[in-house]
Amino acid sequence: MSKAIVATASLAGCFGCHMSILDIDDRILKLIELVEFNKSPIDDIKTFTKQCDVGIIEGGCCNSENVEVLKQFRKNCKILISLGECAIMGGLPAMRNGIPVKECLEEAYLGGPTVGLNSEKIIPNDDELPMILDKVYPLHEIVKIDYYLPGCPPRADLIWNAVVALLTGDTMNLPYELVKFD
Amino acid sequence: MKDKILSIVENYERDPGRLMDILLDVQKAFGCVSCEAIGLIASELKISEVDVVQTRSFYHFFTKEPVGKYAVYLNNSVVSGFFGMKEVADEFEKQTGIKFGQKTADGLISLHYTACIGMSDQEPAALINSVVFTELNREKVRKIVADMREGKAVEAMFSQYGDGVNAHPLVKSMVKNNIRKTGKVTLGEYTPGKGLAKALNMESKAIIQEVKDSNLRGRGGAGFPTGMKWDFCARENDSKYVLCNADEGEPGTFKDRVLLTERAAMMFEGMTIAGYAIGAKEGVLYLRQEYVYLKNYVENVLVELRNKNLLGKNILGKGFDFDIRVQFGAGAYVCGEESALIESAEGKRGEPRNRPPFPVQKGYKNKPTIVNNVETYCSAVKIIENGAAWYKAMGTTESAGTKLLSISGDCKNPGVYEIEWGMTIAEMLEMVGATDVQAVQVAGPSGICIPPAQFNRKIAIEDLPTGGSMIVIGKNRDLLKDVVLNFMEFFEDESCGSCVTCRSFNMILRKQIEKVVEGHGIKTDIENMTAWSEIIRKTTRCGLGQTSSNPITTTIKNFRELYDKRVKDVDYQSDFDMHKAVAESCEVVGRIPNIHE
Ligand SMILES: Cc1cc2nc3c(=O)[nH]c(=O)nc-3n(C[C@H](O)[C@H](O)[C@H](O)COP(=O)(O)O)c2cc1C
Numbered sequence: 149m150s151k152a153i154v155a156t157a158s159l160a161g162c163f164g165c166h167m168s169i170l171d172i173d174d175r176i177l178k179l180i181e182l183v184e185f186n187k188s189p190i191d192d193i194k195t196f197t198k199q200c201d202v203g204i205i206e207g208g209c210c211n212s213e214n215v216e217v218l219k220q221f222r223k224n225c226k227i228l229i230s231l232g233e234c235a236i237m238g239g240l241p242a243m244r245n246g247i248p249v250k251e252c253l254e255e256a257y258l259g260g261p262t263v264g265l266n267s268e269k270i271i272p273n274d275d276e277l278p279m280i281l282d283k284v285y286p287l288h289e290i291v292k293i294d295y296y297l298p299g300c301p302p303r304a305d306l307i308w309n310a311v312v313a314l315l316t317g318d319t320m321n322l323p324y325e326l327v328k329f330d
Numbered sequence: 331m332k333d334k335i336l337s338i339v340e341n342y343e344r345d346p347g348r349l350m351d352i353l354l355d356v357q358k359a360f361g362c363v364s365c366e367a368i369g370l371i372a373s374e375l376k377i378s379e380v381d382v383v384q385t386r387s388f389y390h391f392f393t394k395e396p397v398g399k400y401a402v403y404l405n406n407s408v409v410s411g412f413f414g415m416k417e418v419a420d421e422f423e424k425q426t427g428i429k430f431g432q433k434t435a436d437g438l439i440s441l442h443y444t445a446c447i448g449m450s451d452q453e454p455a456a457l458i459n460s461v462v463f464t465e466l467n468r469e470k471v472r473k474i475v476a477d478m479r480e481g482k483a484v485e486a487m488f489s490q491y492g493d494g495v496n497a498h499p500l501v502k503s504m505v506k507n508n509i510r511k512t513g514k515v516t517l518g519e520y521t522p523g524k525g526l527a528k529a530l531n532m533e534s535k536a537i538i539q540e541v542k543d544s545n546l547r548g549r550g551g552a553g554f555p556t557g558m559k560w561d562f563c564a565r566e567n568d569s570k571y572v573l574c575n576a577d578e579g580e581p582g583t584f585k586d587r588v589l590l591t592e593r594a595a596m597m598f599e600g601m602t603i604a605g606y607a608i609g610a611k612e613g614v615l616y617l618r619q620e621y622v623y624l625k626n627y628v629e630n631v632l633v634e635l636r637n638k639n640l641l642g643k644n645i646l647g648k649g650f651d652f653d654i655r656v657q658f659g660a661g662a663y664v665c666g667e668e669s670a671l672i673e674s675a676e677g678k679r680g681e682p683r684n685r686p687p688f689p690v691q692k693g694y695k696n697k698p699t700i701v702n703n704v705e706t707y708c709s710a711v712k713i714i715e716n717g718a719a720w721y722k723a724m725g726t727t728e729s730a731g732t733k734l735l736s737i738s739g740d741c742k743n744p745g746v747y748e749i750e751w752g753m754t755i756a757e758m759l760e761m762v763g764a765t766d767v768q769a770v771q772v773a774g775p776s777g778i779c780i781p782p783a784q785f786n787r788k789i790a791i792e793d794l795p796t797g798g799s800m801i802v803i804g805k806n807r808d809l810l811k812d813v814v815l816n817f818m819e820f821f822e823d824e825s826c827g828s829c830v831t832c833r834s835f836n837m838i839l840r841k842q843i844e845k846v847v848e849g850h851g852i853k854t855d856i857e858n859m860t861a862w863s864e865i866i867r868k869t870t871r872c873g874l875g876q877t878s879s880n881p882i883t884t885t886i887k888n889f890r891e892l893y894d895k896r897v898k899d900v901d902y903q904s905d906f907d908m909h910k911a912v913a914e915s916c917e918v919v920g921r922i923p924n925i926h927e
Pocket residue numbers: 547548549550551552553554556575576577578579580663664665666667668669701702703704706872873874
């Protein structure tokens with residue numbers, strides 16, 4: 149069997165889900181036998197260099213760049229997985245969804261307690277910067293998602309079991325503890 | 331304020347278990363239960379403020395802010411919608427200059443929507459300061475609002491009363507009974523006290539056996555064998571309670587309203603017989619707030635029964651003591667669920683309990699309790715009077731006796747019908763004068779929606795069980811929009827919120843069906859709704875969550891073509907629009923959006 153090609157990204161997330169991927173411990177050696185990474189922080193490949201089999205994405209979309217990256221993933225991956233709370237539901241970043249963007253930006257750059265150095269009272273507006281979206285979106289509202297792995301972060305065993313099942317075609321082993329959160 | 335609240339609290343002997351009554355009285359006196367009132371009540375009852383807030387915030391008819399001097403609660407149920415609710419609402423808004431959910435600046439009028447108020451046979455209906463107004467139209471609304479402006483008392487706004495007890499001096503309501511067909515049991519001949527006299531000459535065990543032999547099954551909807559329930563409770567060794575479920579919240583049901591109006595004594599007699607059978611001394615009638623117009627009458631019936639020694643101490647000289655009090659709800663469908671009803675009767679939020687223990691083991695005040703429907707108790711009276719064999723001779727083998735149906739919607743003669751179990755839907759439609767029928771909603775939103783191809787099915791516990799709600803839906807109706815969407819809005823509002831899936835998926839399902847109705851749906855939405863419905867059904871604590879997806883699942887099953895016609899044949903579609911999504915932030919920071927597609 150040729151190695152499956154995997155890409156990963158963290159959008160509006162905290163990289164906690166990627167940490168959880170690393171948390172598979174020594175199985176990472178087995179993983180390398182199973183898959184080849186393409187665009188991913190794991191190998192630091194910045195742009196897609198070939199079509200991938202699986203894309204794993206952590207974090208939702210809070211700005212225009214997140215959306216662009218997500219759309220690239222959809223274009224370049226056969227299967228897309230939403231990994232973790234933020235990707236699936238927006239997560240903590242989505243706490244701003246009930247607050248108007250204007251208020252958020254003003255709090256962050258003008259009014260908040262940590263903005264003392266911003267003496268010119270500028271809200272960053274350089275054209276190079278991604279544009280902030282009106283709210284944080286879960287991935288499936290922007291592109292079609294094939295699988296969801298819940299958790300904050302999803303447990304390493306869940307990620308491992310899911311990826312192995314997907315690549316081998318076996319039934320996924322889903323013991324209760326892996327998806328029980330309280 | 332302090333004095334008034336103090337006197338209210340003392341009326342209920344400072345019993346936190348009577349918090350519902352206390353809050354109802356406070357709401358009535360001040361038009362709201364304010365934060366200040368909460369503080370006073372809590373300190374007088376020696377409970378925490380949070381406990382008071384919890385109960386206040388749960389019920390529809392308790393408000394934090396004052397309602398208008400005239401508080402209009404317009405029923406927005408399906409049948410009300412069929413018969414002009416929108417125009418009535420529009421006229422109210424025009425005449426008052428405010429929207430529903432608002433109050434006029436002078437505090438005179440506030441407009442609210444409310445779920446089915448048990449008047450589906452005379453819609454559109456509304457409660458104004460707890461007084462029922464039926465068959466509303468634009469003209470009547472104009473007159474009502476003009477009367478309000480003149481400061482007329484609500485009771486003085488009309489002088490035509492309904493038939494029977496509705497015209498009783500203690501009721502004086504415009505509600506009509508609309509009894510279209512009487513049978514031999516609940517709406518048949520009734521001599522007060524006859525069944526009870528016979529019962530008190532029997533062994534309590536023999537009463538339970540008679541009820542068991544009659545095959546009587548609960549009339550509230552679930553159809554649990556009544557004799558078995560009584561037997562379980564009788565076996566417990568403790569003080570016990572008899573509760574009567576008159577919450578009648580299932581949209582389209584109004585048969586208990588008619589029994590409460592015309593057969594209140596019979597219902598109390600049934601409770602008393604049950605009390606004797608299981609060994610209880612106290613009973614509670616849990617009556618929905620919407621029927622508070624019957625309060626004085628029903629309480630007077632209790633007084634009369636005591637006067638006749640059919641209730642109270644040493645009933646009929648047989649040494650049996652039993653008394654009943656009336657507990658009002660405050661607007662919450664889920665309180666019809668028996669364990670939520672118990673919680674509510676104890677003054678708490680109407681959240682269903684985990685089972686086991688079942689109410690027959692630990693119910694009201696944690697004592698063994700039977701909860702039965704109004705019609706169940708009424709039926710028991712006749713069973714004792716005439717015997718199990720007489721009763722069983724009616725109906726089908728599995729569903730003995732008669733059933734009251736509340737039939738409403740697109741038919742000539744909406745009203746209450748006492749039928750023998752076993753009638754087919756086709757026969758029923760003929761009976762009520764319904765032609766051009768698209769569907770029949772059997773047993774209310776939590777029941778099923780059936781198409782003409784299934785009209786030969788039988789109204790019986792073994793085929794089409796029902797607590798009594800039957801809504802006829804004509805061919806001219808938009809089934810998904812006028813019916814299914816309305817039902818989902820109802821469940822979304824009425825979920826008690828304890829179970830995550832009930833709390834969130836009912837909202838999600840409502841949004842999804844709305845999307846389909848508005849023409850934005852795709853094929854996958856139908857599959858998703860089916861899958862999610864299964865999840866709610868399997869992961870919820872009470873019958874509400876276990877049935878709330880039925881409007882969707884039964885119409886997907888029986889009326890699939892209505893969905894297919896409305897959805898796009900694609901698997902995925904995103905509504906995300908980058909231009910819209912970045913517009914606001916770009917404006918705030920002062921930059922021109924640069925979007926590369
Ligand atoms: C959400 C919900 C609402 C209910 N509403 C009512 C009601 O309004 N009236 C009623 O008699 N039973 C209602 N029930 C059924 C009761 O839980 C209970 O089964 C019934 O009161 C038992 O009495 P019965 O055996 O005489 O029918 C409801 C159940 C659920 C789950």
